[in-house]
Amino acid sequence: MFDSTTILLLLALPVAGSLLVSLVPGKDSIVSRMLSMFTMLMVLGLSVGIFRQYDGALDPRILDLNIPWISSLGFNFHLAVDGLNVYLLLLTAILFPVVLCCTWQTLPAKRNLYMAMLLLLETSLLGTFLSQNLMLFFAFWEVVLIPMFILILVFGGEKRSQAAMSFFLYTMVGSILLLAAVILLGVESLHQTGNWSFEFETLYRLHLAWGPQLFIFVAIMLACAIKSPLFPFHSWLPLAYYEAPAGATALMAGLLSKMGAFGLLKLAIPLCPEVSAAAAPYIMIMAVISILYGAVLALRQENFKKLVAYSSLSHMGYIVLGVFSFQEAAVHGALIQILSHGIAAAGLFLLLGMLEERLGDSYKQLNALSTYAPRLAVMLMLFILTSVALPLTSGFTAEFLILFGTFQQGLTIWLGNAGALTLAAVLLASTGMVLGAAYMLRFARVILYGTTKTGISVADLNLREALAFIPLLFLIIWIGVWPSPFMDKVQSTVLQMTTHATGIATPAIAAPLTTPGIGGANGH
Amino acid sequence: MATNLFYGLLPEHILLALILLLMMLEILKADNKIGTFLFVLALAAGCGVLASQLGQGFTAVIVPGEILVDRFALISRLVLMGCGLILGLCSLASCNTGKFWMLITSSLLGALIIMDSAGFISLFIGIEMLSLPGFALMVHRNSALDSSEGSFKYLLMSSVASALILFGMSLVYGSTGSLGIASFASVLAVGGTLNWAACVLILCGFFLKASVFPFHGWAPDAYSSARLQVTAFLASIVKAAVILGLVRVLSSLPLNAVTITGITILSVVSILYGNTAAIRQTTFKRLLAYSSIAHAGYMIFALTDNSAGRVESLLYYVAVYAVTTIVACTCFGLVADSEQDDLKCLDGAFHTRPVPSLLLALAVLSLAGIPPLPGFMAKLFVFKSVIASGHLLPAVLAFVGSYIGTIYYLGIVYRLFKPVVATSAVEAPACQGGCSTWSGVFLGVAVLILFMLLPGLFHQLLAIVA
Numbered sequence: 001m002f003d004s005t006t007i008l009l010l011l012a013l014p015v016a017g018s019l020l021v022s023l024v025p026g027k028d029s030i031v032s033r034m035l036s037m038f039t040m041l042m043v044l045g046l047s048v049g050i051f052r053q054y055d056g057a058l059d060p061r062i063l064d065l066n067i068p069w070i071s072s073l074g075f076n077f078h079l080a081v082d083g084l085n086v087y088l089l090l091l092t093a094i095l096f097p098v099v100l101c102c103t104w105q106t107l108p109a110k111r112n113l114y115m116a117m118l119l120l121l122e123t124s125l126l127g128t129f130l131s132q133n134l135m136l137f138f139a140f141w142e143v144v145l146i147p148m149f150i151l152i153l154v155f156g157g158e159k160r161s162q163a164a165m166s167f168f169l170y171t172m173v174g175s176i177l178l179l180a181a182v183i184l185l186g187v188e189s190l191h192q193t194g195n196w197s198f199e200f201e202t203l204y205r206l207h208l209a210w211g212p213q214l215f216i217f218v219a220i221m222l223a224c225a226i227k228s229p230l231f232p233f234h235s236w237l238p239l240a241y242y243e244a245p246a247g248a249t250a251l252m253a254g255l256l257s258k259m260g261a262f263g264l265l266k267l268a269i270p271l272c273p274e275v276s277a278a279a280a281p282y283i284m285i286m287a288v289i290s291i292l293y294g295a296v297l298a299l300r301q302e303n304f305k306k307l308v309a310y311s312s313l314s315h316m317g318y319i320v321l322g323v324f325s326f327q328e329a330a331v332h333g334a335l336i337q338i339l340s341h342g343i344a345a346a347g348l349f350l351l352l353g354m355l356e357e358r359l360g361d362s363y364k365q366l367n368a369l370s371t372y373a374p375r376l377a378v379m380l381m382l383f384i385l386t387s388v389a390l391p392l393t394s395g396f397t398a399e400f401l402i403l404f405g406t407f408q409q410g411l412t413i414w415l416g417n418a419g420a421l422t423l424a425a426v427l428l429a430s431t432g433m434v435l436g437a438a439y440m441l442r443f444a445r446v447i448l449y450g451t452t453k454t455g456i457s458v459a460d461l462n463l464r465e466a467l468a469f470i471p472l473l474f475l476i477i478w479i480g481v482w483p484s485p486f487m488d489k490v491q492s493t494v495l496q497m498t499t500h501a502t503g504i505a506t507p508a509i510a511a512p513l514t515t516p517g518i519g520g521a522n523g524h
Numbered sequence: 525m526a527t528n529l530f531y532g533l534l535p536e537h538i539l540l541a542l543i544l545l546l547m548m549l550e551i552l553k554a555d556n557k558i559g560t561f562l563f564v565l566a567l568a569a570g571c572g573v574l575a576s577q578l579g580q581g582f583t584a585v586i587v588p589g590e591i592l593v594d595r596f597a598l599i600s601r602l603v604l605m606g607c608g609l610i611l612g613l614c615s616l617a618s619c620n621t622g623k624f625w626m627l628i629t630s631s632l633l634g635a636l637i638i639m640d641s642a643g644f645i646s647l648f649i650g651i652e653m654l655s656l657p658g659f660a661l662m663v664h665r666n667s668a669l670d671s672s673e674g675s676f677k678y679l680l681m682s683s684v685a686s687a688l689i690l691f692g693m694s695l696v697y698g699s700t701g702s703l704g705i706a707s708f709a710s711v712l713a714v715g716g717t718l719n720w721a722a723c724v725l726i727l728c729g730f731f732l733k734a735s736v737f738p739f740h741g742w743a744p745d746a747y748s749s750a751r752l753q754v755t756a757f758l759a760s761i762v763k764a765a766v767i768l769g770l771v772r773v774l775s776s777l778p779l780n781a782v783t784i785t786g787i788t789i790l791s792v793v794s795i796l797y798g799n800t801a802a803i804r805q806t807t808f809k810r811l812l813a814y815s816s817i818a819h820a821g822y823m824i825f826a827l828t829d830n831s832a833g834r835v836e837s838l839l840y841y842v843a844v845y846a847v848t849t850i851v852a853c854t855c856f857g858l859v860a861d862s863e864q865d866d867l868k869c870l871d872g873a874f875h876t877r878p879v880p881s882l883l884l885a886l887a888v889l890s891l892a893g894i895p896p897l898p899g900f901m902a903k904l905f906v907f908k909s910v911i912a913s914g915h916l917l918p919a920v921l922a923f924v925g926s927y928i929g930t931i932y933y934l935g936i937v938y939r940l941f942k943p944v945v946a947t948s949a950v951e952a953p954a955c956q957g958g959c960s961t962w963s964g965v966f967l968g969v970a971v972l973i974l975f976m977l978l979p980g981l982f983h984q985l986l987a988i989v990a
Binding site: 039069073075135138139140142143146147149150153154161164165168169172174175176177179181183184187190196215417458460 | 742891894895896900904907908911918919920921924926927930931934937938940942943979980985
């Protein structure tokens with residue numbers, strides 16, 4: 001039912017939408033909003049269709065679009081759905097209409113520029129996630145920056161210019177080496193196969209020497225660590241998240257940060273397997289530092305937006321931790337965490353944006369929200385609970401799988417007398433969950449409960465806003481209660497990745513006494 | 525033979541006729557508009573001729589050892605004529621005199637002769653014809669106080685460059701007894717003090733004309749003192765002609781290791797210096813001058829690739845750079861009324877003049893090399909061939925340079941989209957420039973879109989050797 005044409009439509013619709021929107025005359029026109037909404041919903045419909053159709057057993061050639069662009073250099077316009085991007089496709093398609101719906105009445109939403117930029121952002125994100133050609137991936141990866149730069153610069157808060165510039169220039173640093181690495185991979189392909197090629201399929205099969213592999217790995221890690229962000233490359237994050245308009249912040253936390261994690265899965269590990277295996281313990285340490293550092297900083301924040309921003313740093317650490325354990329359950333967990341954190345962070349930022357819009361600056365001193373606006377308070381609480389990984393929410397599934405898988409891996413390594421570094425890292429990471437509960441619940445206590453003050457009124461969620469959050473809540477609960485339909489879809493991809501990675505890693509680890517655990521994946 | 529002399533050099537003949545016609549008009553004191561119109565018409569005709577010759581696979585040796593029309597000559601002349609056409613369309617609205625167009629045409633004629641040349645004599649004539657009208661153009665109808673200073677610097681530097689090239693040529697002649705460009709190859713291959721000197725002199729001459737660091741000193745003053753159209757002309761067509769001339773001389777010759785090291789160092793330093801110095805500029809033309817130093821660095825960087833791939837990657841780079849520069853200059857003229865040069869006048873321009881601002885933003889982002897804009901493709905082709913030749917470290921340094929470059933290019937975008945302060949709510953007058961200016965801008969944009977969609981264009985065109 002859905003085939004390569006659908007994939008082309010996924011990208012073409014938002015582009016067409018953004019062009020149409022910019023042609024709508026006049027300011028404050030509802031036409032442009034309706035048009036954007038319509039486009040986003042169409043994309044959502046197609047993505048849900050693809051998501052339902054996709055499972056591991058599906059013939060990969062069906063959802064595959066490959067148009068030669070410069071064949072002599074191996075640039076193809078090659079997009080396809082696979083196990084790594086199927087969650088992200090769904091997440092992207094859902095978050096955009098939700099963000100638009102939530103910010104429907106805000107000032108930026110009444111500008112055509114805002115709509116056009118949102119739609120361009122959607123195209124470039126979908127392109128990044130779906131591309132199967134490294135050059136195309138890189139092009140989309142860079143293009144994402146431009147609409148976001150303009151969104152922050154034109155519609156942001158007080159220090160928007162500084163935030164926009166630091167966001168762009170900081171994230172651009174990563175691309176310097178990345179482009180060199182991309183070209184180097186093409187050259188390697190030229191030397192090994194006799195043809196220029198940037199197709200992932202070809203690149204994965206190359207055998208790189210240690211030197212180039214190290215260079216490529218460092219380049220990819222730098223780019224992804226800045227995008228994610230990972231400690232110590234996070235310093236652009238608080239300012240950008242704080243100054244961007246609510247919708248843009250939600251998209252940045254929900255989707256742009258996932259590009260980094262996705263880059264690790266798609267590029268770093270398959271392209272440089274040996275170096276990844278060797279570097280894994282150190283990357284895991286970095287991830288744990290991110291988790292703890294983000295949590296500690298979040299604990300100390302008085303400002304809610306900054307608190308959520310730092311908690312994002314902490315949660316992204318879990319994803320990296322899971323990815324670099326090369327353990328089946330943990331990788332599953334990382335993928336689910338991508339989805340779950342995308343939903344939760346976007347939801348939290350949207351709700352905070354709503355409060356800021358309703359109360360102005362005084363939302364910072366807000367408390368007893370549950371009395372004024374019960375529906376809004378319940379919604380906020382649900383997202384908070386997902387963030388602290390309460391059982392039966394998606395956050396729990398994700399973080400539990402990550403810690404469970406990494407712990408197993410750490411234990412295997414320790415029992416194999418190959419050092420206790422990984423195990424120590426996991427144990428430290430677990431404390432991050434406690435810290436997470438501490439800062440999130442403190443946040444909840446301050447904002448939701450407490451003494452009521454007179455003279456304050458907060459409008460509750462109206463129907464439109466409530467409707468917008470329903471799909472997010474639905475996903476949170478679904479993944480929390482019954483994740484196996486999701487996990488089945490990516491099972492084969494995860495298995496392929498972990499067996500490939502452990503196959504490489506085994507010689508590096510001195511004596512593997514036990515085989516890496518396979519449990520946990522379908523245990524829920 | 526005679527038909528070849530006529531048909532093969534038809535674009536040059538058209539330009540010659542145009543110069544004569546413009547002289548006549550100047551004597552008859554005809555309306556300025558007619559001159560511009562004739563210029564556009566002649567260039568369109570020239571482009572048509574070249575395109576049809578390309579289609580036929582026409583090649584000819586017109587004067588053995590001196591004038592040669594091959595695929596490269598056809599394509600590069602088409603690029604230069606096309607740029608001239610776009611520039612002409614863009615300046616249709618501004619009332620330029622016949623003299624102005626006569627000078628531009630002479631310069632363009634020189635550029636075409638460089639592309640045709642197979643011998644040093646025609647090459648030298650071409651180079652002189654290319655540069656000398658530039659000097660006159662800069663002072664022509666220019667009320668700026670520093671115009672004579674800038675043009676004088678340009679004249680002096682360009683004469684020094686010509687002298688260097690001429691000296692180098694005579695050394696080559698002394699060593700081989702031949703004036704063919706091909707003899708340069710044998711000189712390079714043999715080595716020896718005299719030949720080394722020849723090689724260094726010729727390369728330095730070209731680098732001076734292309735304003736590569738450390739030969740760049742004249743460029744900022746010359747660019748900033750000229751009028752915007754002249755700056756656009758200098759930065760696009762003249763620079764393109766010089767670089768393509770260098771390609772004509774070196775074609776796909778393998779260079780020796782020392783030369784490559786030298787070129788690599790110069791190009792990396794040029795990229796870093798140009799981009800760093802551009803950050804602090806507050807006027808558009810100076811910014812353009814420093815950015816053109818950096819771009820000259822990228823262009824000569826492509827020469828370090830020892831394969832034939834550098835010809836096509838340089839053709840693509842030069843074409844994209846020239847068209848983008850013309851579009852950027854014209855859009856800047858549209859955004860900032862006429863002769864304003866301060867970057868401040870771009871502040872918040874998007875809110876008052878969305879279309880030219882958007883195009884300017886896209887043009888500078890393309891110059892910065894943001895994918896998927898054609899400027900990115902151009903850089904990619906250069907870097908691809910350079911990295912394939914094993915120069916990874918210089919390539920990374922050049923990437924760092926282009927990152928520094930994004931800072932000031934982004935600064936322009938930043939100014940354009942900056943929210944306007946409420947106090948300056950004076951209603952900005954509507955855009956000047958009639959539909960003719962727009963036709964030029966849109967032709968340029970269409971060409972750039974073509975380059976973006978078909979990046980393999982020059983590869984295919986060069987490959988069809990009839």
